[in-house]
Amino acid sequence: MVANDTARLLMELETIAATLIPDADIVKLKLRFEEVTNNYTVDRKTLEALENDFKDKVDFYLSALRIEGYSEQTLQGNRYDLMSFSEFVNKAVVQVTTSDVRRFLASNPQWAASTVAKKLSTLKAFYKWMTAEEFILHDPTAKIRTPKQEKRLPKAMSPDELEMIRDACQDSRERALVEVFYSTGCRISELAGMKTATIDWQNGSLPVIGKGNKERIVYLNGKAIYQLKKYLVDRQFEEDDCEYLFTTNRRPYRQMTTVAIRNIINKIASRVETSKKVTPHVFRHSMATMAINNGIELGDLQQLLGHSNPSTTLRYIMVSEERKKNAHKRFVQ
CATH class of the missing domain: 1.10.150.130 (Tyrosine recombinase, N-terminal domain)
Known part of the structure; x- marks a missing residue:
C-alpha cells in the first residue's frame, strides 16, 4: 500500500511540475522527487x-x-x-x-x-x-459565469396599501415597527439592532449597523417619532432594562430576532386583503420608490439606504412607473 501511495505521489508531482514549469526537464525532476521520497514513508489520506x-x-x-x-x-x-x-x-x-x-x-x-x-x-x-491564501492552486469556479437573472420590479406598496397596513396594526409595537420600517428604509437586521439610547429625538435620527459592519445614520419622520414614543411609554409600565428599541413582550425582555420581526409583519399583512406579499423588505422598496417619485437625488437615496454601489440604487429610478409617467407628461408634449 505504501509503495502504491509513493508511486501515486510521484505521478501527481510530475503532473503538477509539467503544468507549472512547462520548460523543465521532467525526467530529472522525477529522479529528484524519487530521491526525496525515499527518505519518507508515504501514507495517502483516506x-x-x-x-x-x-x-x-x-x-x-x-x-x-x-x-x-x-x-x-x-x-x-x-x-x-x-x-x-x-x-x-x-x-x-x-x-x-x-x-x-x-x-x-x-x-x-x-x-x-x-x-x-x-x-x-x-x-x-x-x-x-x-x-x-495558497491552500489550493486551482480555483474550480473561475470558469463558471453567473447565470442571467430575470429583472423583477421591486414590489413597492402604494400609499393606499400602506394605509391599509397601518390600519391593520393592533398594538403600539406593531404600529411602531411599520412606521420605523417605512421611514428609515432599513433592512430587517438593521432594525433589530436599533438601540433606544442612540435615538436623537430632536433631529429624528439614529445610527444603524448595515452590511459590512458599516454604520450610517437613518431618519424618523413625524409619524415614526410619534408611534415610537407611544410604544416606549407602553413599555415603561413593565420592568424593562433591555437596551434594544424593539423587544419581546414576555419576561425576560430581550432583543427581538429578525425571525420574530418577520412573523409580526406577516401577521399584520394577513389582516389586509391584498394580492401583494408584504414583507419587511417591501417597506424598504416602498420608501425608496416614494422618495424617487418625490424627486430625491440618487446620491442622497444611496446614502439613506446604505448602498455601497450606486447601480443598486439606480434600479429604483429605472422601475418607478409613476416617475416615468410624470416625466412623459412633463417632457413629451
Missing part, C-alpha cells in the same frame, strides 16, 4: 480524512470574514451554502472540480436563477480566498 478537510477550511474562511466585520447572519448563510455543497460533492476542498460545481448548481431544478447566482457567488468567494 477518503474519510479528506472529507473532514472541507469543514476545517470553511471554519478558517468564516473566521477571516468575521475579522473583516461581516455580520453573523451573513456568516451563517455562507456556512449553510458551503456545507450543503460539501455534502453534495463529498470531497476535500482541493479535489473539487469545475464539473462538481456545475453539477451542484444544476442539482435542484426548483432553484431560481437568483438562488443559483447566490450559491455560485458564495462558492466563488470561498475558492478565491482559498487560492489567495
Whole structure:
C-alpha cells in the first residue's frame, strides 16, 4: 500500500511540475522527487480524512470574514451554502472540480436563477480566498459565469396599501415597527439592532449597523417619532432594562430576532386583503420608490439606504412607473 501511495505521489508531482514549469526537464525532476521520497514513508489520506478537510477550511474562511466585520447572519448563510455543497460533492476542498460545481448548481431544478447566482457567488468567494491564501492552486469556479437573472420590479406598496397596513396594526409595537420600517428604509437586521439610547429625538435620527459592519445614520419622520414614543411609554409600565428599541413582550425582555420581526409583519399583512406579499423588505422598496417619485437625488437615496454601489440604487429610478409617467407628461408634449 505504501509503495502504491509513493508511486501515486510521484505521478501527481510530475503532473503538477509539467503544468507549472512547462520548460523543465521532467525526467530529472522525477529522479529528484524519487530521491526525496525515499527518505519518507508515504501514507495517502483516506477518503474519510479528506472529507473532514472541507469543514476545517470553511471554519478558517468564516473566521477571516468575521475579522473583516461581516455580520453573523451573513456568516451563517455562507456556512449553510458551503456545507450543503460539501455534502453534495463529498470531497476535500482541493479535489473539487469545475464539473462538481456545475453539477451542484444544476442539482435542484426548483432553484431560481437568483438562488443559483447566490450559491455560485458564495462558492466563488470561498475558492478565491482559498487560492489567495495558497491552500489550493486551482480555483474550480473561475470558469463558471453567473447565470442571467430575470429583472423583477421591486414590489413597492402604494400609499393606499400602506394605509391599509397601518390600519391593520393592533398594538403600539406593531404600529411602531411599520412606521420605523417605512421611514428609515432599513433592512430587517438593521432594525433589530436599533438601540433606544442612540435615538436623537430632536433631529429624528439614529445610527444603524448595515452590511459590512458599516454604520450610517437613518431618519424618523413625524409619524415614526410619534408611534415610537407611544410604544416606549407602553413599555415603561413593565420592568424593562433591555437596551434594544424593539423587544419581546414576555419576561425576560430581550432583543427581538429578525425571525420574530418577520412573523409580526406577516401577521399584520394577513389582516389586509391584498394580492401583494408584504414583507419587511417591501417597506424598504416602498420608501425608496416614494422618495424617487418625490424627486430625491440618487446620491442622497444611496446614502439613506446604505448602498455601497450606486447601480443598486439606480434600479429604483429605472422601475418607478409613476416617475416615468410624470416625466412623459412633463417632457413629451
